[in-house]
Amino acid sequence: MGRYSRRLIGGYAALLGVAAAVILAVVLTRPSGGGPENAVHRAAPAKPKAAPTTRAHASAKAKRAAHPKAKRAAAAPRVARPVHVGPLPLAGHVKPWRGDGTSYVASVRSSWLAVYSAPRPQRPSLFLRNRDQIGSPRALLVHTERKHWVRVFLPRRPNGVTGWIPRKAVRLLKNPYRIQVRLRAHRLVLWKGDRVVLRTRTVVGKPSTPTPTGTFFVTDLLKPSDPNGSYGPYAFNLSAHSRVFFHFAGGDGVVAIHGTDEPWLLGQSASHGCVRVGNPVIRRLARVLPLGTPVVIRQ
Numbered sequence: 001m002g003r004y005s006r007r008l009i010g011g012y013a014a015l016l017g018v019a020a021a022v023i024l025a026v027v028l029t030r031p032s033g034g035g036p037e038n039a040v041h042r043a044a045p046a047k048p049k050a051a052p053t054t055r056a057h058a059s060a061k062a063k064r065a066a067h068p069k070a071k072r073a074a075a076a077p078r079v080a081r082p083v084h085v086g087p088l089p090l091a092g093h094v095k096p097w098r099g100d101g102t103s104y105v106a107s108v109r110s111s112w113l114a115v116y117s118a119p120r121p122q123r124p125s126l127f128l129r130n131r132d133q134i135g136s137p138r139a140l141l142v143h144t145e146r147k148h149w150v151r152v153f154l155p156r157r158p159n160g161v162t163g164w165i166p167r168k169a170v171r172l173l174k175n176p177y178r179i180q181v182r183l184r185a186h187r188l189v190l191w192k193g194d195r196v197v198l199r200t201r202t203v204v205g206k207p208s209t210p211t212p213t214g215t216f217f218v219t220d221l222l223k224p225s226d227p228n229g230s231y232g233p234y235a236f237n238l239s240a241h242s243r244v245f246f247h248f249a250g251g252d253g254v255v256a257i258h259g260t261d262e263p264w265l266l267g268q269s270a271s272h273g274c275v276r277v278g279n280p281v282i283r284r285l286a287r288v289l290p291l292g293t294p295v296v297i298r299q
Helices: 009-015 279-288
Strands: 024-029 037-043 103-108 112-115 126-129 139-145 149-153 162-166 170-175 177-182 187-192 195-201 214-223 235-241 254-258 269-271 294-298
Touching: 112 162, 139 170, 139 214, 149 214, 195 279, 235 279, 235 294, 254 279
Parallel strands: 177 294
Antiparallel strands: 024 037, 103 139, 103 170, 112 126, 139 149, 149 162, 177 187, 187 195, 214 235, 214 294, 235 254
């Protein structure tokens, strides 16, 4: 990447019926000898270890309300209402990781992020709030970079939409993890760098409510109040949106990877579009996956 290189919940938050906790801690470190920063996100640490390399620590409060957007609506400045002045570009066919299997995450620095349709100063196409409506810090998967600009995937419709953001508005963080989902095979594969560290069976969308294909990323990690419920102990929101459900349980039809209380369905196409895995697997993923992790879903 050149010398400038450097986690269907959305609406499902209402279905959880109780407070969901965003339980990521973000620890940013800079390796010796220069180079990009590294992102290490850990699930629900009681007391993060202090270290000389710690650059920042961000975590959401536990017991967050099921409708955080309504709770914080009064805090939104008038100027920050999303403004659409033209179409944003689609990603096309791209693998957002390097040859060594690592990708980059753009961690937003300020309360609002201006997104542009092209890498040049002009009127922004939209503004994204930092934190999102669930309460997670904005962490966007990087598509490509230029000297003063970064192209990122956006958690918006249509699936695959991208936008340009100023390089100075974000920190670029290195991430070794990525997920690949194969729908016909009902398989999820977790990579760390250039090696496979996990293969597991999944439940994917049924024919009438298919799981969308494309390149997505993790936007949130949620902890349902009932670890034995239909979502299991954890659920990852993705930037993917259902092509069937535009409104679901009071929100948008956002696709997720989550646990299950019906493990006998693993290996089948039976969901509303989400990717379900066994509860031991989702616990393992919750321990290691950073926000912004690439999730590539293919047939």
